[in-house]
Amino acid sequence: MSGPSTYVPKWGIAKWMDARLPLPRMVYDSFIAYPVPRNLNYFWTFGGILMLMLVSQIITGVVLAMHYTPHSTLAFNSVESIMRDVEYGWLIRYMHSTGASFFFIAVYIHIFRGLYYGSYKAPREVLWILGCIIFLLMMATAFMGYVLPWGQMSFWGATVITNLFSAIPLVGETIVTFLWGGYSVDNPTLTRFFSLHFLLPFMIFGVVILHVWALHVTGQNNPTGVEVKAVQKDTVPFTPYATIKDAFAMICFFVVFSYFIFYMPNYLGHADNYVQANPAVTPPHIVPEWYFLPFYAILRAVPDKLGGVMLMGAAVVILAFLPWLDTSKVKSMRYRPLARQCFWAFAVTCVVLGWLGSRPAEQPYVLLSQIFSALYFAYFLIALPLLGLFETPNKLPGSIAESVLSKIKGGSAAAVGAAAASEPNTKG
Amino acid sequence: MNLFRTTLAACAAIIIGTAAIPAAQAAGGGTKPPEYPWSFDGPFGTFDRAQLQRGYKVFREVCSACHAMGLVRFRNLSQKGGPEFTEAQVRALAADFKIMDGPNEQGEMFERPGRPSDAFPKPFPNEQAARAANGGAYPPDMSVLAKARNYERGFPLFLFDILTQYQEGGPDYIKAVMTGYEDPPAGTTLQPGQNWNKYMPGNIIAMPNVLNDGQIEYPKGPDGKPSAPETAKQYAADVTAFLVWAAEPHMEQRKRIGFQVIVFLTLFAGLLYFTKKRIWSRLPEHAPGTH
Ligand code: HEM
Numbered sequence: 001m002s003g004p005s006t007y008v009p010k011w012g013i014a015k016w017m018d019a020r021l022p023l024p025r026m027v028y029d030s031f032i033a034y035p036v037p038r039n040l041n042y043f044w045t046f047g048g049i050l051m052l053m054l055v056s057q058i059i060t061g062v063v064l065a066m067h068y069t070p071h072s073t074l075a076f077n078s079v080e081s082i083m084r085d086v087e088y089g090w091l092i093r094y095m096h097s098t099g100a101s102f103f104f105i106a107v108y109i110h111i112f113r114g115l116y117y118g119s120y121k122a123p124r125e126v127l128w129i130l131g132c133i134i135f136l137l138m139m140a141t142a143f144m145g146y147v148l149p150w151g152q153m154s155f156w157g158a159t160v161i162t163n164l165f166s167a168i169p170l171v172g173e174t175i176v177t178f179l180w181g182g183y184s185v186d187n188p189t190l191t192r193f194f195s196l197h198f199l200l201p202f203m204i205f206g207v208v209i210l211h212v213w214a215l216h217v218t219g220q221n222n223p224t225g226v227e228v229k230a231v232q233k234d235t236v237p238f239t240p241y242a243t244i245k246d247a248f249a250m251i252c253f254f255v256v257f258s259y260f261i262f263y264m265p266n267y268l269g270h271a272d273n274y275v276q277a278n279p280a281v282t283p284p285h286i287v288p289e290w291y292f293l294p295f296y297a298i299l300r301a302v303p304d305k306l307g308g309v310m311l312m313g314a315a316v317v318i319l320a321f322l323p324w325l326d327t328s329k330v331k332s333m334r335y336r337p338l339a340r341q342c343f344w345a346f347a348v349t350c351v352v353l354g355w356l357g358s359r360p361a362e363q364p365y366v367l368l369s370q371i372f373s374a375l376y377f378a379y380f381l382i383a384l385p386l387l388g389l390f391e392t393p394n395k396l397p398g399s400i401a402e403s404v405l406s407k408i409k410g411g412s413a414a415a416v417g418a419a420a421a422s423e424p425n426t427k428g
Numbered sequence: 429m430n431l432f433r434t435t436l437a438a439c440a441a442i443i444i445g446t447a448a449i450p451a452a453q454a455a456g457g458g459t460k461p462p463e464y465p466w467s468f469d470g471p472f473g474t475f476d477r478a479q480l481q482r483g484y485k486v487f488r489e490v491c492s493a494c495h496a497m498g499l500v501r502f503r504n505l506s507q508k509g510g511p512e513f514t515e516a517q518v519r520a521l522a523a524d525f526k527i528m529d530g531p532n533e534q535g536e537m538f539e540r541p542g543r544p545s546d547a548f549p550k551p552f553p554n555e556q557a558a559r560a561a562n563g564g565a566y567p568p569d570m571s572v573l574a575k576a577r578n579y580e581r582g583f584p585l586f587l588f589d590i591l592t593q594y595q596e597g598g599p600d601y602i603k604a605v606m607t608g609y610e611d612p613p614a615g616t617t618l619q620p621g622q623n624w625n626k627y628m629p630g631n632i633i634a635m636p637n638v639l640n641d642g643q644i645e646y647p648k649g650p651d652g653k654p655s656a657p658e659t660a661k662q663y664a665a666d667v668t669a670f671l672v673w674a675a676e677p678h679m680e681q682r683k684r685i686g687f688q689v690i691v692f693l694t695l696f697a698g699l700l701y702f703t704k705k706r707i708w709s710r711l712p713e714h715a716p717g718t719h
Contacts, residue, residue, distance in 0.1 A: 038711070080499055080572060083678075090678045091685075240707050248700040255693045262686020263471055263593050266575060271598065274576035274675075275568070284629070355583075 005029050030216055035235035036242045037222035039404050043113040044220065045249030046106050052250055053103045054208065058201050060096040061145075068148065070194035072187040075150035076276040094265040100142050101268040102257045104291035107135060111319075116343055118331030119221040125323040127214040130207055132320040137204045139292070139316075144197040146289060150190060151273030156286045158193070159185045164299075167306040184279065224403045225331025226396055234400035285360060293357030294350050298376065300361045301369035311373065318380050325380050327388025335394040339387045346379040458629040460579060461604030464665065466596055468672060471687060474680050475673055480511035482646055482656060483670025486663050488521075490638050491570065494562060496550035499571035500674050503544040509680035510673055518544050525549050563621035565634030574598040574668070574675040598675075599668045601627065606664035609637040639663045 007028040009015045018025055067086050069078035082089040111131070114120055120128035143161065147154045162179045166172040181188025219228055228234045236242070260267065268290060272283050288296050298315050302308035318325075333340040353372050359365040397403035467476040484505065487497070502522040505513045513521065522542035527549060530537035542549070552558035559566050568576075578597040581589060589595070604627040612624035618632070625633045639660040646654040656662050673679070 077499065084499065084504075090682060094682075236711065241711075244700065244704045244707050248697060248704050251693055251697040251700055255690060255697060258686060258689050258693060262682055262689065264590070264595050265682075267590070267595060271576055271578035274572045 006033050030212075030238075031243075032237065032239040034216060034238040035228070035231050036220055036238055037228060037234060037400050038236045038241075039222050039224065039400050040220065040242070040245075041223055042245075042249055043109065043117075044222075045246050046110040046113065047215075048246040049106045049250055049253050050103070050110060051208065053099060053106055054201065054204060057096060057099050057103060058205070060092050060099065061198070061201065063092050064096055065198060068194075070148070070191050072150060072190050072277070075148060075190060079149045091261070094261045098257065098260050098265055098268060100145060101289070101291065102253075102260070103138065104142070106253070107138060108291075111135070112347060115322075115346075116333050117221055117223060118225050118326070118328075118333070120322045121326065121331050122323065123218045124214075124221065127211060127218060128323060129320050130211040130214055132316075134204055134207050134211060135319070136316060137200055137207065141197060141200040141204065142289065142291070144193040144200070146273075147190065147193045148197060149273060150277045152275045152277055152281070152283050153270045153273040153286070155185060155277035155279065156283055157288055158189065160286055161288075162189075164305070164309045167309045169306070221331060222400060223332060223334065224397055224400060225335070226398075226400055226403070229399045230401070287358055290354065290358075293355070294353035294376075295357070297353040297357035297369045298373045300357075301366065301373040315373075315376060318377070322380065322384070326384040327386075328384075328391065328393070329388075330393040330396065335396055336387070336391060337394065338391045339383070342379060342383040342387065346376070346383075349375045349379070458579075458625075458627050458631060459604075459608075461600045461608075461627050463594070463596070464600055464603055466599060466669065466672075468669070468679060469596060470593055471683060473683065475510070475669065477512050478655060479666050479669045480673055481513065483666040483668070483673075484511055484513075485646070486639075486644055486667040487570075487670055489644055490663075491667060492548070493551055494558070494567040494635075495570045496552070496567075497548045497570040497674060498550060499547070499569075500677075501545060501547050502542065504677060506544070507677065510677055511670070515544070522546060563634060565621070567635065570671055570674065572675045574602060574671040576675075577601045596672075599672050602671060603664045603668040605633070606639055606668070607661055639667075 005025055005028075007018075007022075007025040009018045009024065014024055017023065064082065067078065067082045067089065069075060079093065082093050084090075086092070114128065114131070143157075147158045162176055162185065165175045165179065168175060177183065179189070179192075180186065181192055222228075270287065270289075287293075295312050295315055299308045299312040302311050328336060328339065330336055333343050349372050353369070353376060356365050356369045356372060397406065467473060467479065502518050505511050505521065506515050506518045522544050525542035525546075526539045527542045527546050528537055529540050532538055552561065555566055575598055579601050581594075581597070605625055608625045608627040610624050610626050612618055612631075616624070618624060621634055622632050623634070623636055624631055641659045643660075644658065644663060646656050646658055649655050656666070676682075
């Protein structure tokens with residue numbers, strides 16, 4: 001997709017720079033001339049939204065770090081003093097804590113977009129795997145960030161999750177002691193988590209650069225899953241077409257984000273985290289943040305600790321193998337009637353797992369968690385490998401341009417027929 | 429879409445079926461508190477100054493005997509968006525207290541009258557002393573107590589709460605606990621120092637009932653009658669509103685700025701939408717389904 005550069009430096013200084021470090025050329029090629037499929041829908045704006053959220057988390061995070069004190073006896077009150085005494089400290093802190101949730105909302109939409117339109121398939125495997133690495137780093141960052149305010153959930157969440165490593169045979173206990181910096185979650189744990197929580201977002205930033213680089217090599221997938229054939233007909237230049245659309249989507253996302261920051265800043269959090277950490281008092285229910293709940297449900301579905309840890313790890317890692325587990329050549333679920341149903345069943349499974357993760361570990365929830373964990377893995381290990389072999393896909397459009405044109409014709413012919421026209425029933 | 433519909437229906441049935449379970453369990457641990465119409469509810473909610481001032485009086489005269497509120501300073505009482513006592517009133521309120529300060533140039537600690545910059549003094553020097561005086565139980569610090577309590581809303585209420593902006597679980601619970609003391613059900617024997625409360629999770633609470641009708645005198649209006657009913661219910665509502673302000677002193681500013689931000693962003697989004705339409709219409713075979 002990146003093709004030969006069409007950048008022509010206009011001014012002397014630009015020519016001088018272009019011959020030494022062609023940074024303006026890179027920006028021009030990646031964000032102005034870069035061809036994007038003309039049929040992208042709004043699910044393709046979430047990449048830009050994620051970029052914006054990362055920048056927002058870094059800026060608010062750096063400001064928080066100026067006022068925050070990483071010490072087990074001072075952390076809780078230092079966060080509260082940010083909320084009370086720092087000018088607009090409440091805004092910075094609520095942007096950051098709510099921002100973590102919205103970062104995950106955006107990333108989950110982004111991932112499910114990829115699942116639906118088959119964006120993980122050749123030639124985008126490396127792009128997809130880089131995305132999985134970002135997801136993993138985000139989870140680590142958010143987990144350690146949640147420990148910093150040193151409330152009850154911070155402390156007990158950290159205790160439960162770090163304890164999982166003790167399930168590893170032979171070296172488990174040593175790893176846990178190393179993570180804690182002692183024999184329990186305490187001040188050394190807090191200080192190392194703070195340091196890592198500061199570091200990881202910049203590592204995410206690095207992987208994001210690779211992610212975007214890989215994207216600009218292969219070009220974007222699109223709702224038909226048919227690759228770009230003729231750049232002239234199938235694509236539009238990034239600027240102004242994608243820029244303005246992304247900007248519109250970002251602002252819409254920020255309207256919803258603002259609604260939560262200003263009106264319900266604690267809705268997505270847990271009241272117990274406003275109680276200072278107390279190693280002597282275990283809260284009745286230790287629940288992770290909502291974005292971890294599906295994985296927490298899978299963890300608790302297995303009665304054996306090591307088994308649970310491995311299954312939970314597998315639930316994340318399996319995403320990276322998707323390019324090879326899905327055997328179908330057709331990318332977009334639009335043309336895969338059976339796979340599409342499995343996709344929606346999978347999406348519902350994830351929501352149900354999330355709900356189960358918030359329930360106490362008792363019956364019938366444990367049994368349900370086991371059933372739905374099985375369904376989760378069935379999507380990757382049974383549905384996608386087999387469907388590629390047995391499913392008859394619908395007829396694909398010849399090109400992106402063709403699908404766009406057929407949509408116009410279908411739309412003007414009859415409103416009712418429009419849907420049918422875009423998804424032809426002929427088997428291919 | 430048959431497979432999908434079947435899965436969806438099955439999941440819905442499971443969720444609705446099991447959603448009844450936590451409700452039943454909760455009934456054993458503490459009743460759901462009723463929703464009270466607070467003045468600070470909703471997107472335009474503000475504190476009722478007179479209520480916060482009365483709430484301070486209840487806190488000062490009753491709760492502060494056992495509970496600390498270490499993060500609040502006297503000067504906060506005159507800040508905008510709070511009880512908004514005058515600065516002279518705040519100086520007088522602070523001077524009511526003796527504060528331990530020092531060391532002075534001789535290296536000695538000394539007592540002086542409180543100043544607006546002082547934090548609310550704590551009733552006990554440390555947790556052990558607080559426990560010793562309360563039969564082993566620790567009265568929690570009240571600075572963020574209103575945010576530190578909540579109760580489970582359950583499905584599907586927790587989804588509707590996003591639209592109704594219900595986030596008063598903390599205050600509703602606290603107000604309910606303050607007036608939720610009852611005789612224990614027949615057959616339950618309480619240890620000395622334990623009390624039965626309808627709303628406390630597990631029903632057993634170490635704090636005694638501390639609010640009784642007529643116990644605190646409210647400021648009199650011009651007609652010589654108290655400005656609000658001197659009842660336990662009213663005291664509970666007033667002190668709870670005060671606790672909400674203490675936990676969230678910038679709430680009014682937050683909601684006010686939020687409205688401005690959301691109006692601005694919505695208008696901005698509208699402009700961007702029409703710009704986008706305009707730009708995309710330049711494409712010759714502009715496709716309807718693609719914007
Ligand atoms: C990948 C981006 C990031 C994510 C997902 C993230 C997530 C979180 C989360 C979930 C919390 C706990 C919030 C709370 O309950 O109060 C938190 C706190 C914090 N984060 Fe981040 N963070 C990110 C980036 C950063 C950066 C770049 C910095 C600084 C360089 C930073 C500094 C802090 C500090 C100081 C706190 C503690 C203050 C507080 O609890 O409000 N964060 N973060």
